Amino acid sequence: MRVAVDAMGGDYGPAVTVEGALEAVREFGLEVVLVGERDVINRELERLGSPETGVTVVDAPESIGMGEGLFASWRKRKSSIRVGMLLVKNGQADAFVSVGNTAAVVAVSQKVLGPLGGVERPALALLVPTLAGSTLLVDVGANADCRPRHLEQFAVMGRIFMESVLGRTSPRVGLMSIGEERGKGNDLVRAAHELLVHSPLNFIGNVEGKDIYSGKADVIVSDGFTGNVALKASEGIVESFLSIARRDIMRNFPARLGFFLMRRQLKRLFRRIDYSQYGGAHLLGLNGVCIIGHGRSSSEAVKNAVRMAREYVRHRVTDKIRSEVGRLDRPVEGAGA
């Protein structure tokens, strides 16, 4: 198996991405293709001591910065993101992994790889750590405006992912809403609810924002706007909680000592809730495998994203989505789709 890795992406750039890719080669025995500025990558390979086999470099002289707008995705025809994606398209790689600019990766993927036959909208799915294990949230930002039928497809794709890659049997699918009773929510959710109730999925009904972290569902479907805002709000509250805590605790000696005594447990806790460690987000329903890690990813997170790509390929998630989404077709009858 050969995984193309965007060496230029992420907040920390090649130093971290190349290191993570090499760890993946050593640990998982797969090949990686490092895509980006050849000189920069070679310098990192030299510094880190490249293994004899399993690593190749493909030059991509341009790169899209973390803060750059969508325009850059179209203009930079030789970006590491586009070149890496073309390797997948042309069969020279089995999957593409980037910890770069998420919006750019999503945009380029739609253009270069495109959706699988039958899939109306590929969706960005994120595995979120919960009390019980993990929940897949679909969509977290690829589709700001959705129709009921899109949410139904997200549910099917999410189910396939959780079943194939995480081995969950009959994954529980929840629909993000504001209130659990049928009929609660916005127009989109009410229409999607009807589709899901009549689907063969293990649909548990509406869930609420808090259930992203409660473990009540294996898959939670949502339009990409709501999913993204909810995730970022959660990130935000944890960050501001920690800033205030740091300030308050460092001011007071006993509290500082207390912090010192708890530091091991706290560190483990933060690793647990930090989903940048969890192997990244998946573009479900794309005609090719594409994983997007968090920009803040460490080399370990890059390695985990490569592992996720391997699992995705190994369990033939793409083939399964193609065949199952095809089966969804049915008379539209007022679904609003």
Next chain:
Amino acid sequence: MRVAVDAMGGDYGPAVTVEGALEAVREFGLEVVLVGERDVINRELERLGSPETGVTVVDAPESIGMGEGLFASWRKRKSSIRVGMLLVKNGQADAFVSVGNTAAVVAVSQKVLGPLGGVERPALALLVPTLAGSTLLVDVGANADCRPRHLEQFAVMGRIFMESVLGRTSPRVGLMSIGEERGKGNDLVRAAHELLVHSPLNFIGNVEGKDIYSGKADVIVSDGFTGNVALKASEGIVESFLSIARRDIMRNFPARLGFFLMRRQLKRLFRRIDYSQYGGAHLLGLNGVCIIGHGRSSSEAVKNAVRMAREYVRHRVTDKIRSEVGRLDRPVEGAGA
């Protein structure tokens, strides 16, 4: 000033609501009307020692439970929520405060009090604690489906609230989106952005989910679906974080000792981020004053909700909203409204 308090609402019922109302009478020198089952309320008044003046009781033999659906709001014509709201409508009280079933309070308020002239949709606004102080999030659940013009009205009403009640000069208004650049977001947000850019508000552009807690804006506007999911997701991550922390820390002796040393700071921190303490949510744009506290409210939170109602009345927020929203009228020209 006379504030009607729903004595039957909240997770803890009359024991807490009556106590909070009495504290408000003593501390703020206003009158309260306790609305609910007369016998139950009188029993609480006896237990707590009612002050000589400032407290009256209005009987409302029915109450709407925290878990009851909307149907109960229509069926129970003598619920404490409806009876309390009628006191406001008939001029027998200046404001209504409930820590009861939010959906029921919103639904009954629309029916009994109705929107102010010019306001298309009253909105539920919540003051959220941030790093810098507090941010008003509008809407957090009253309007699941919104049009661009509704978001514009939410922005104007939020600005008036922050200016009048919190004394912020020229409050910064942000629009909840997924990406900060103009053009990012869903169809609703893009259209609302255009309206806000051309408004006289101090519009700082799009903000993201994390900015609810960053203090970047004084007012953040959002449709009620997204606002509600974002808030509940934040509550959820904090709760699951704390559950895991408790479990991990209690298992380990030094960590337990550490926790003991930090407990004062932690307690203060939780009070700070717990918005149930902050005086509740406001129904902006209603033809009358109505404050909804968190169901989990303590007696102190009930007292704070009464204080908020007093501020709202004292600063004539309702009059200001009526006059300013009226001025918004303009040719619609493709606003999608």
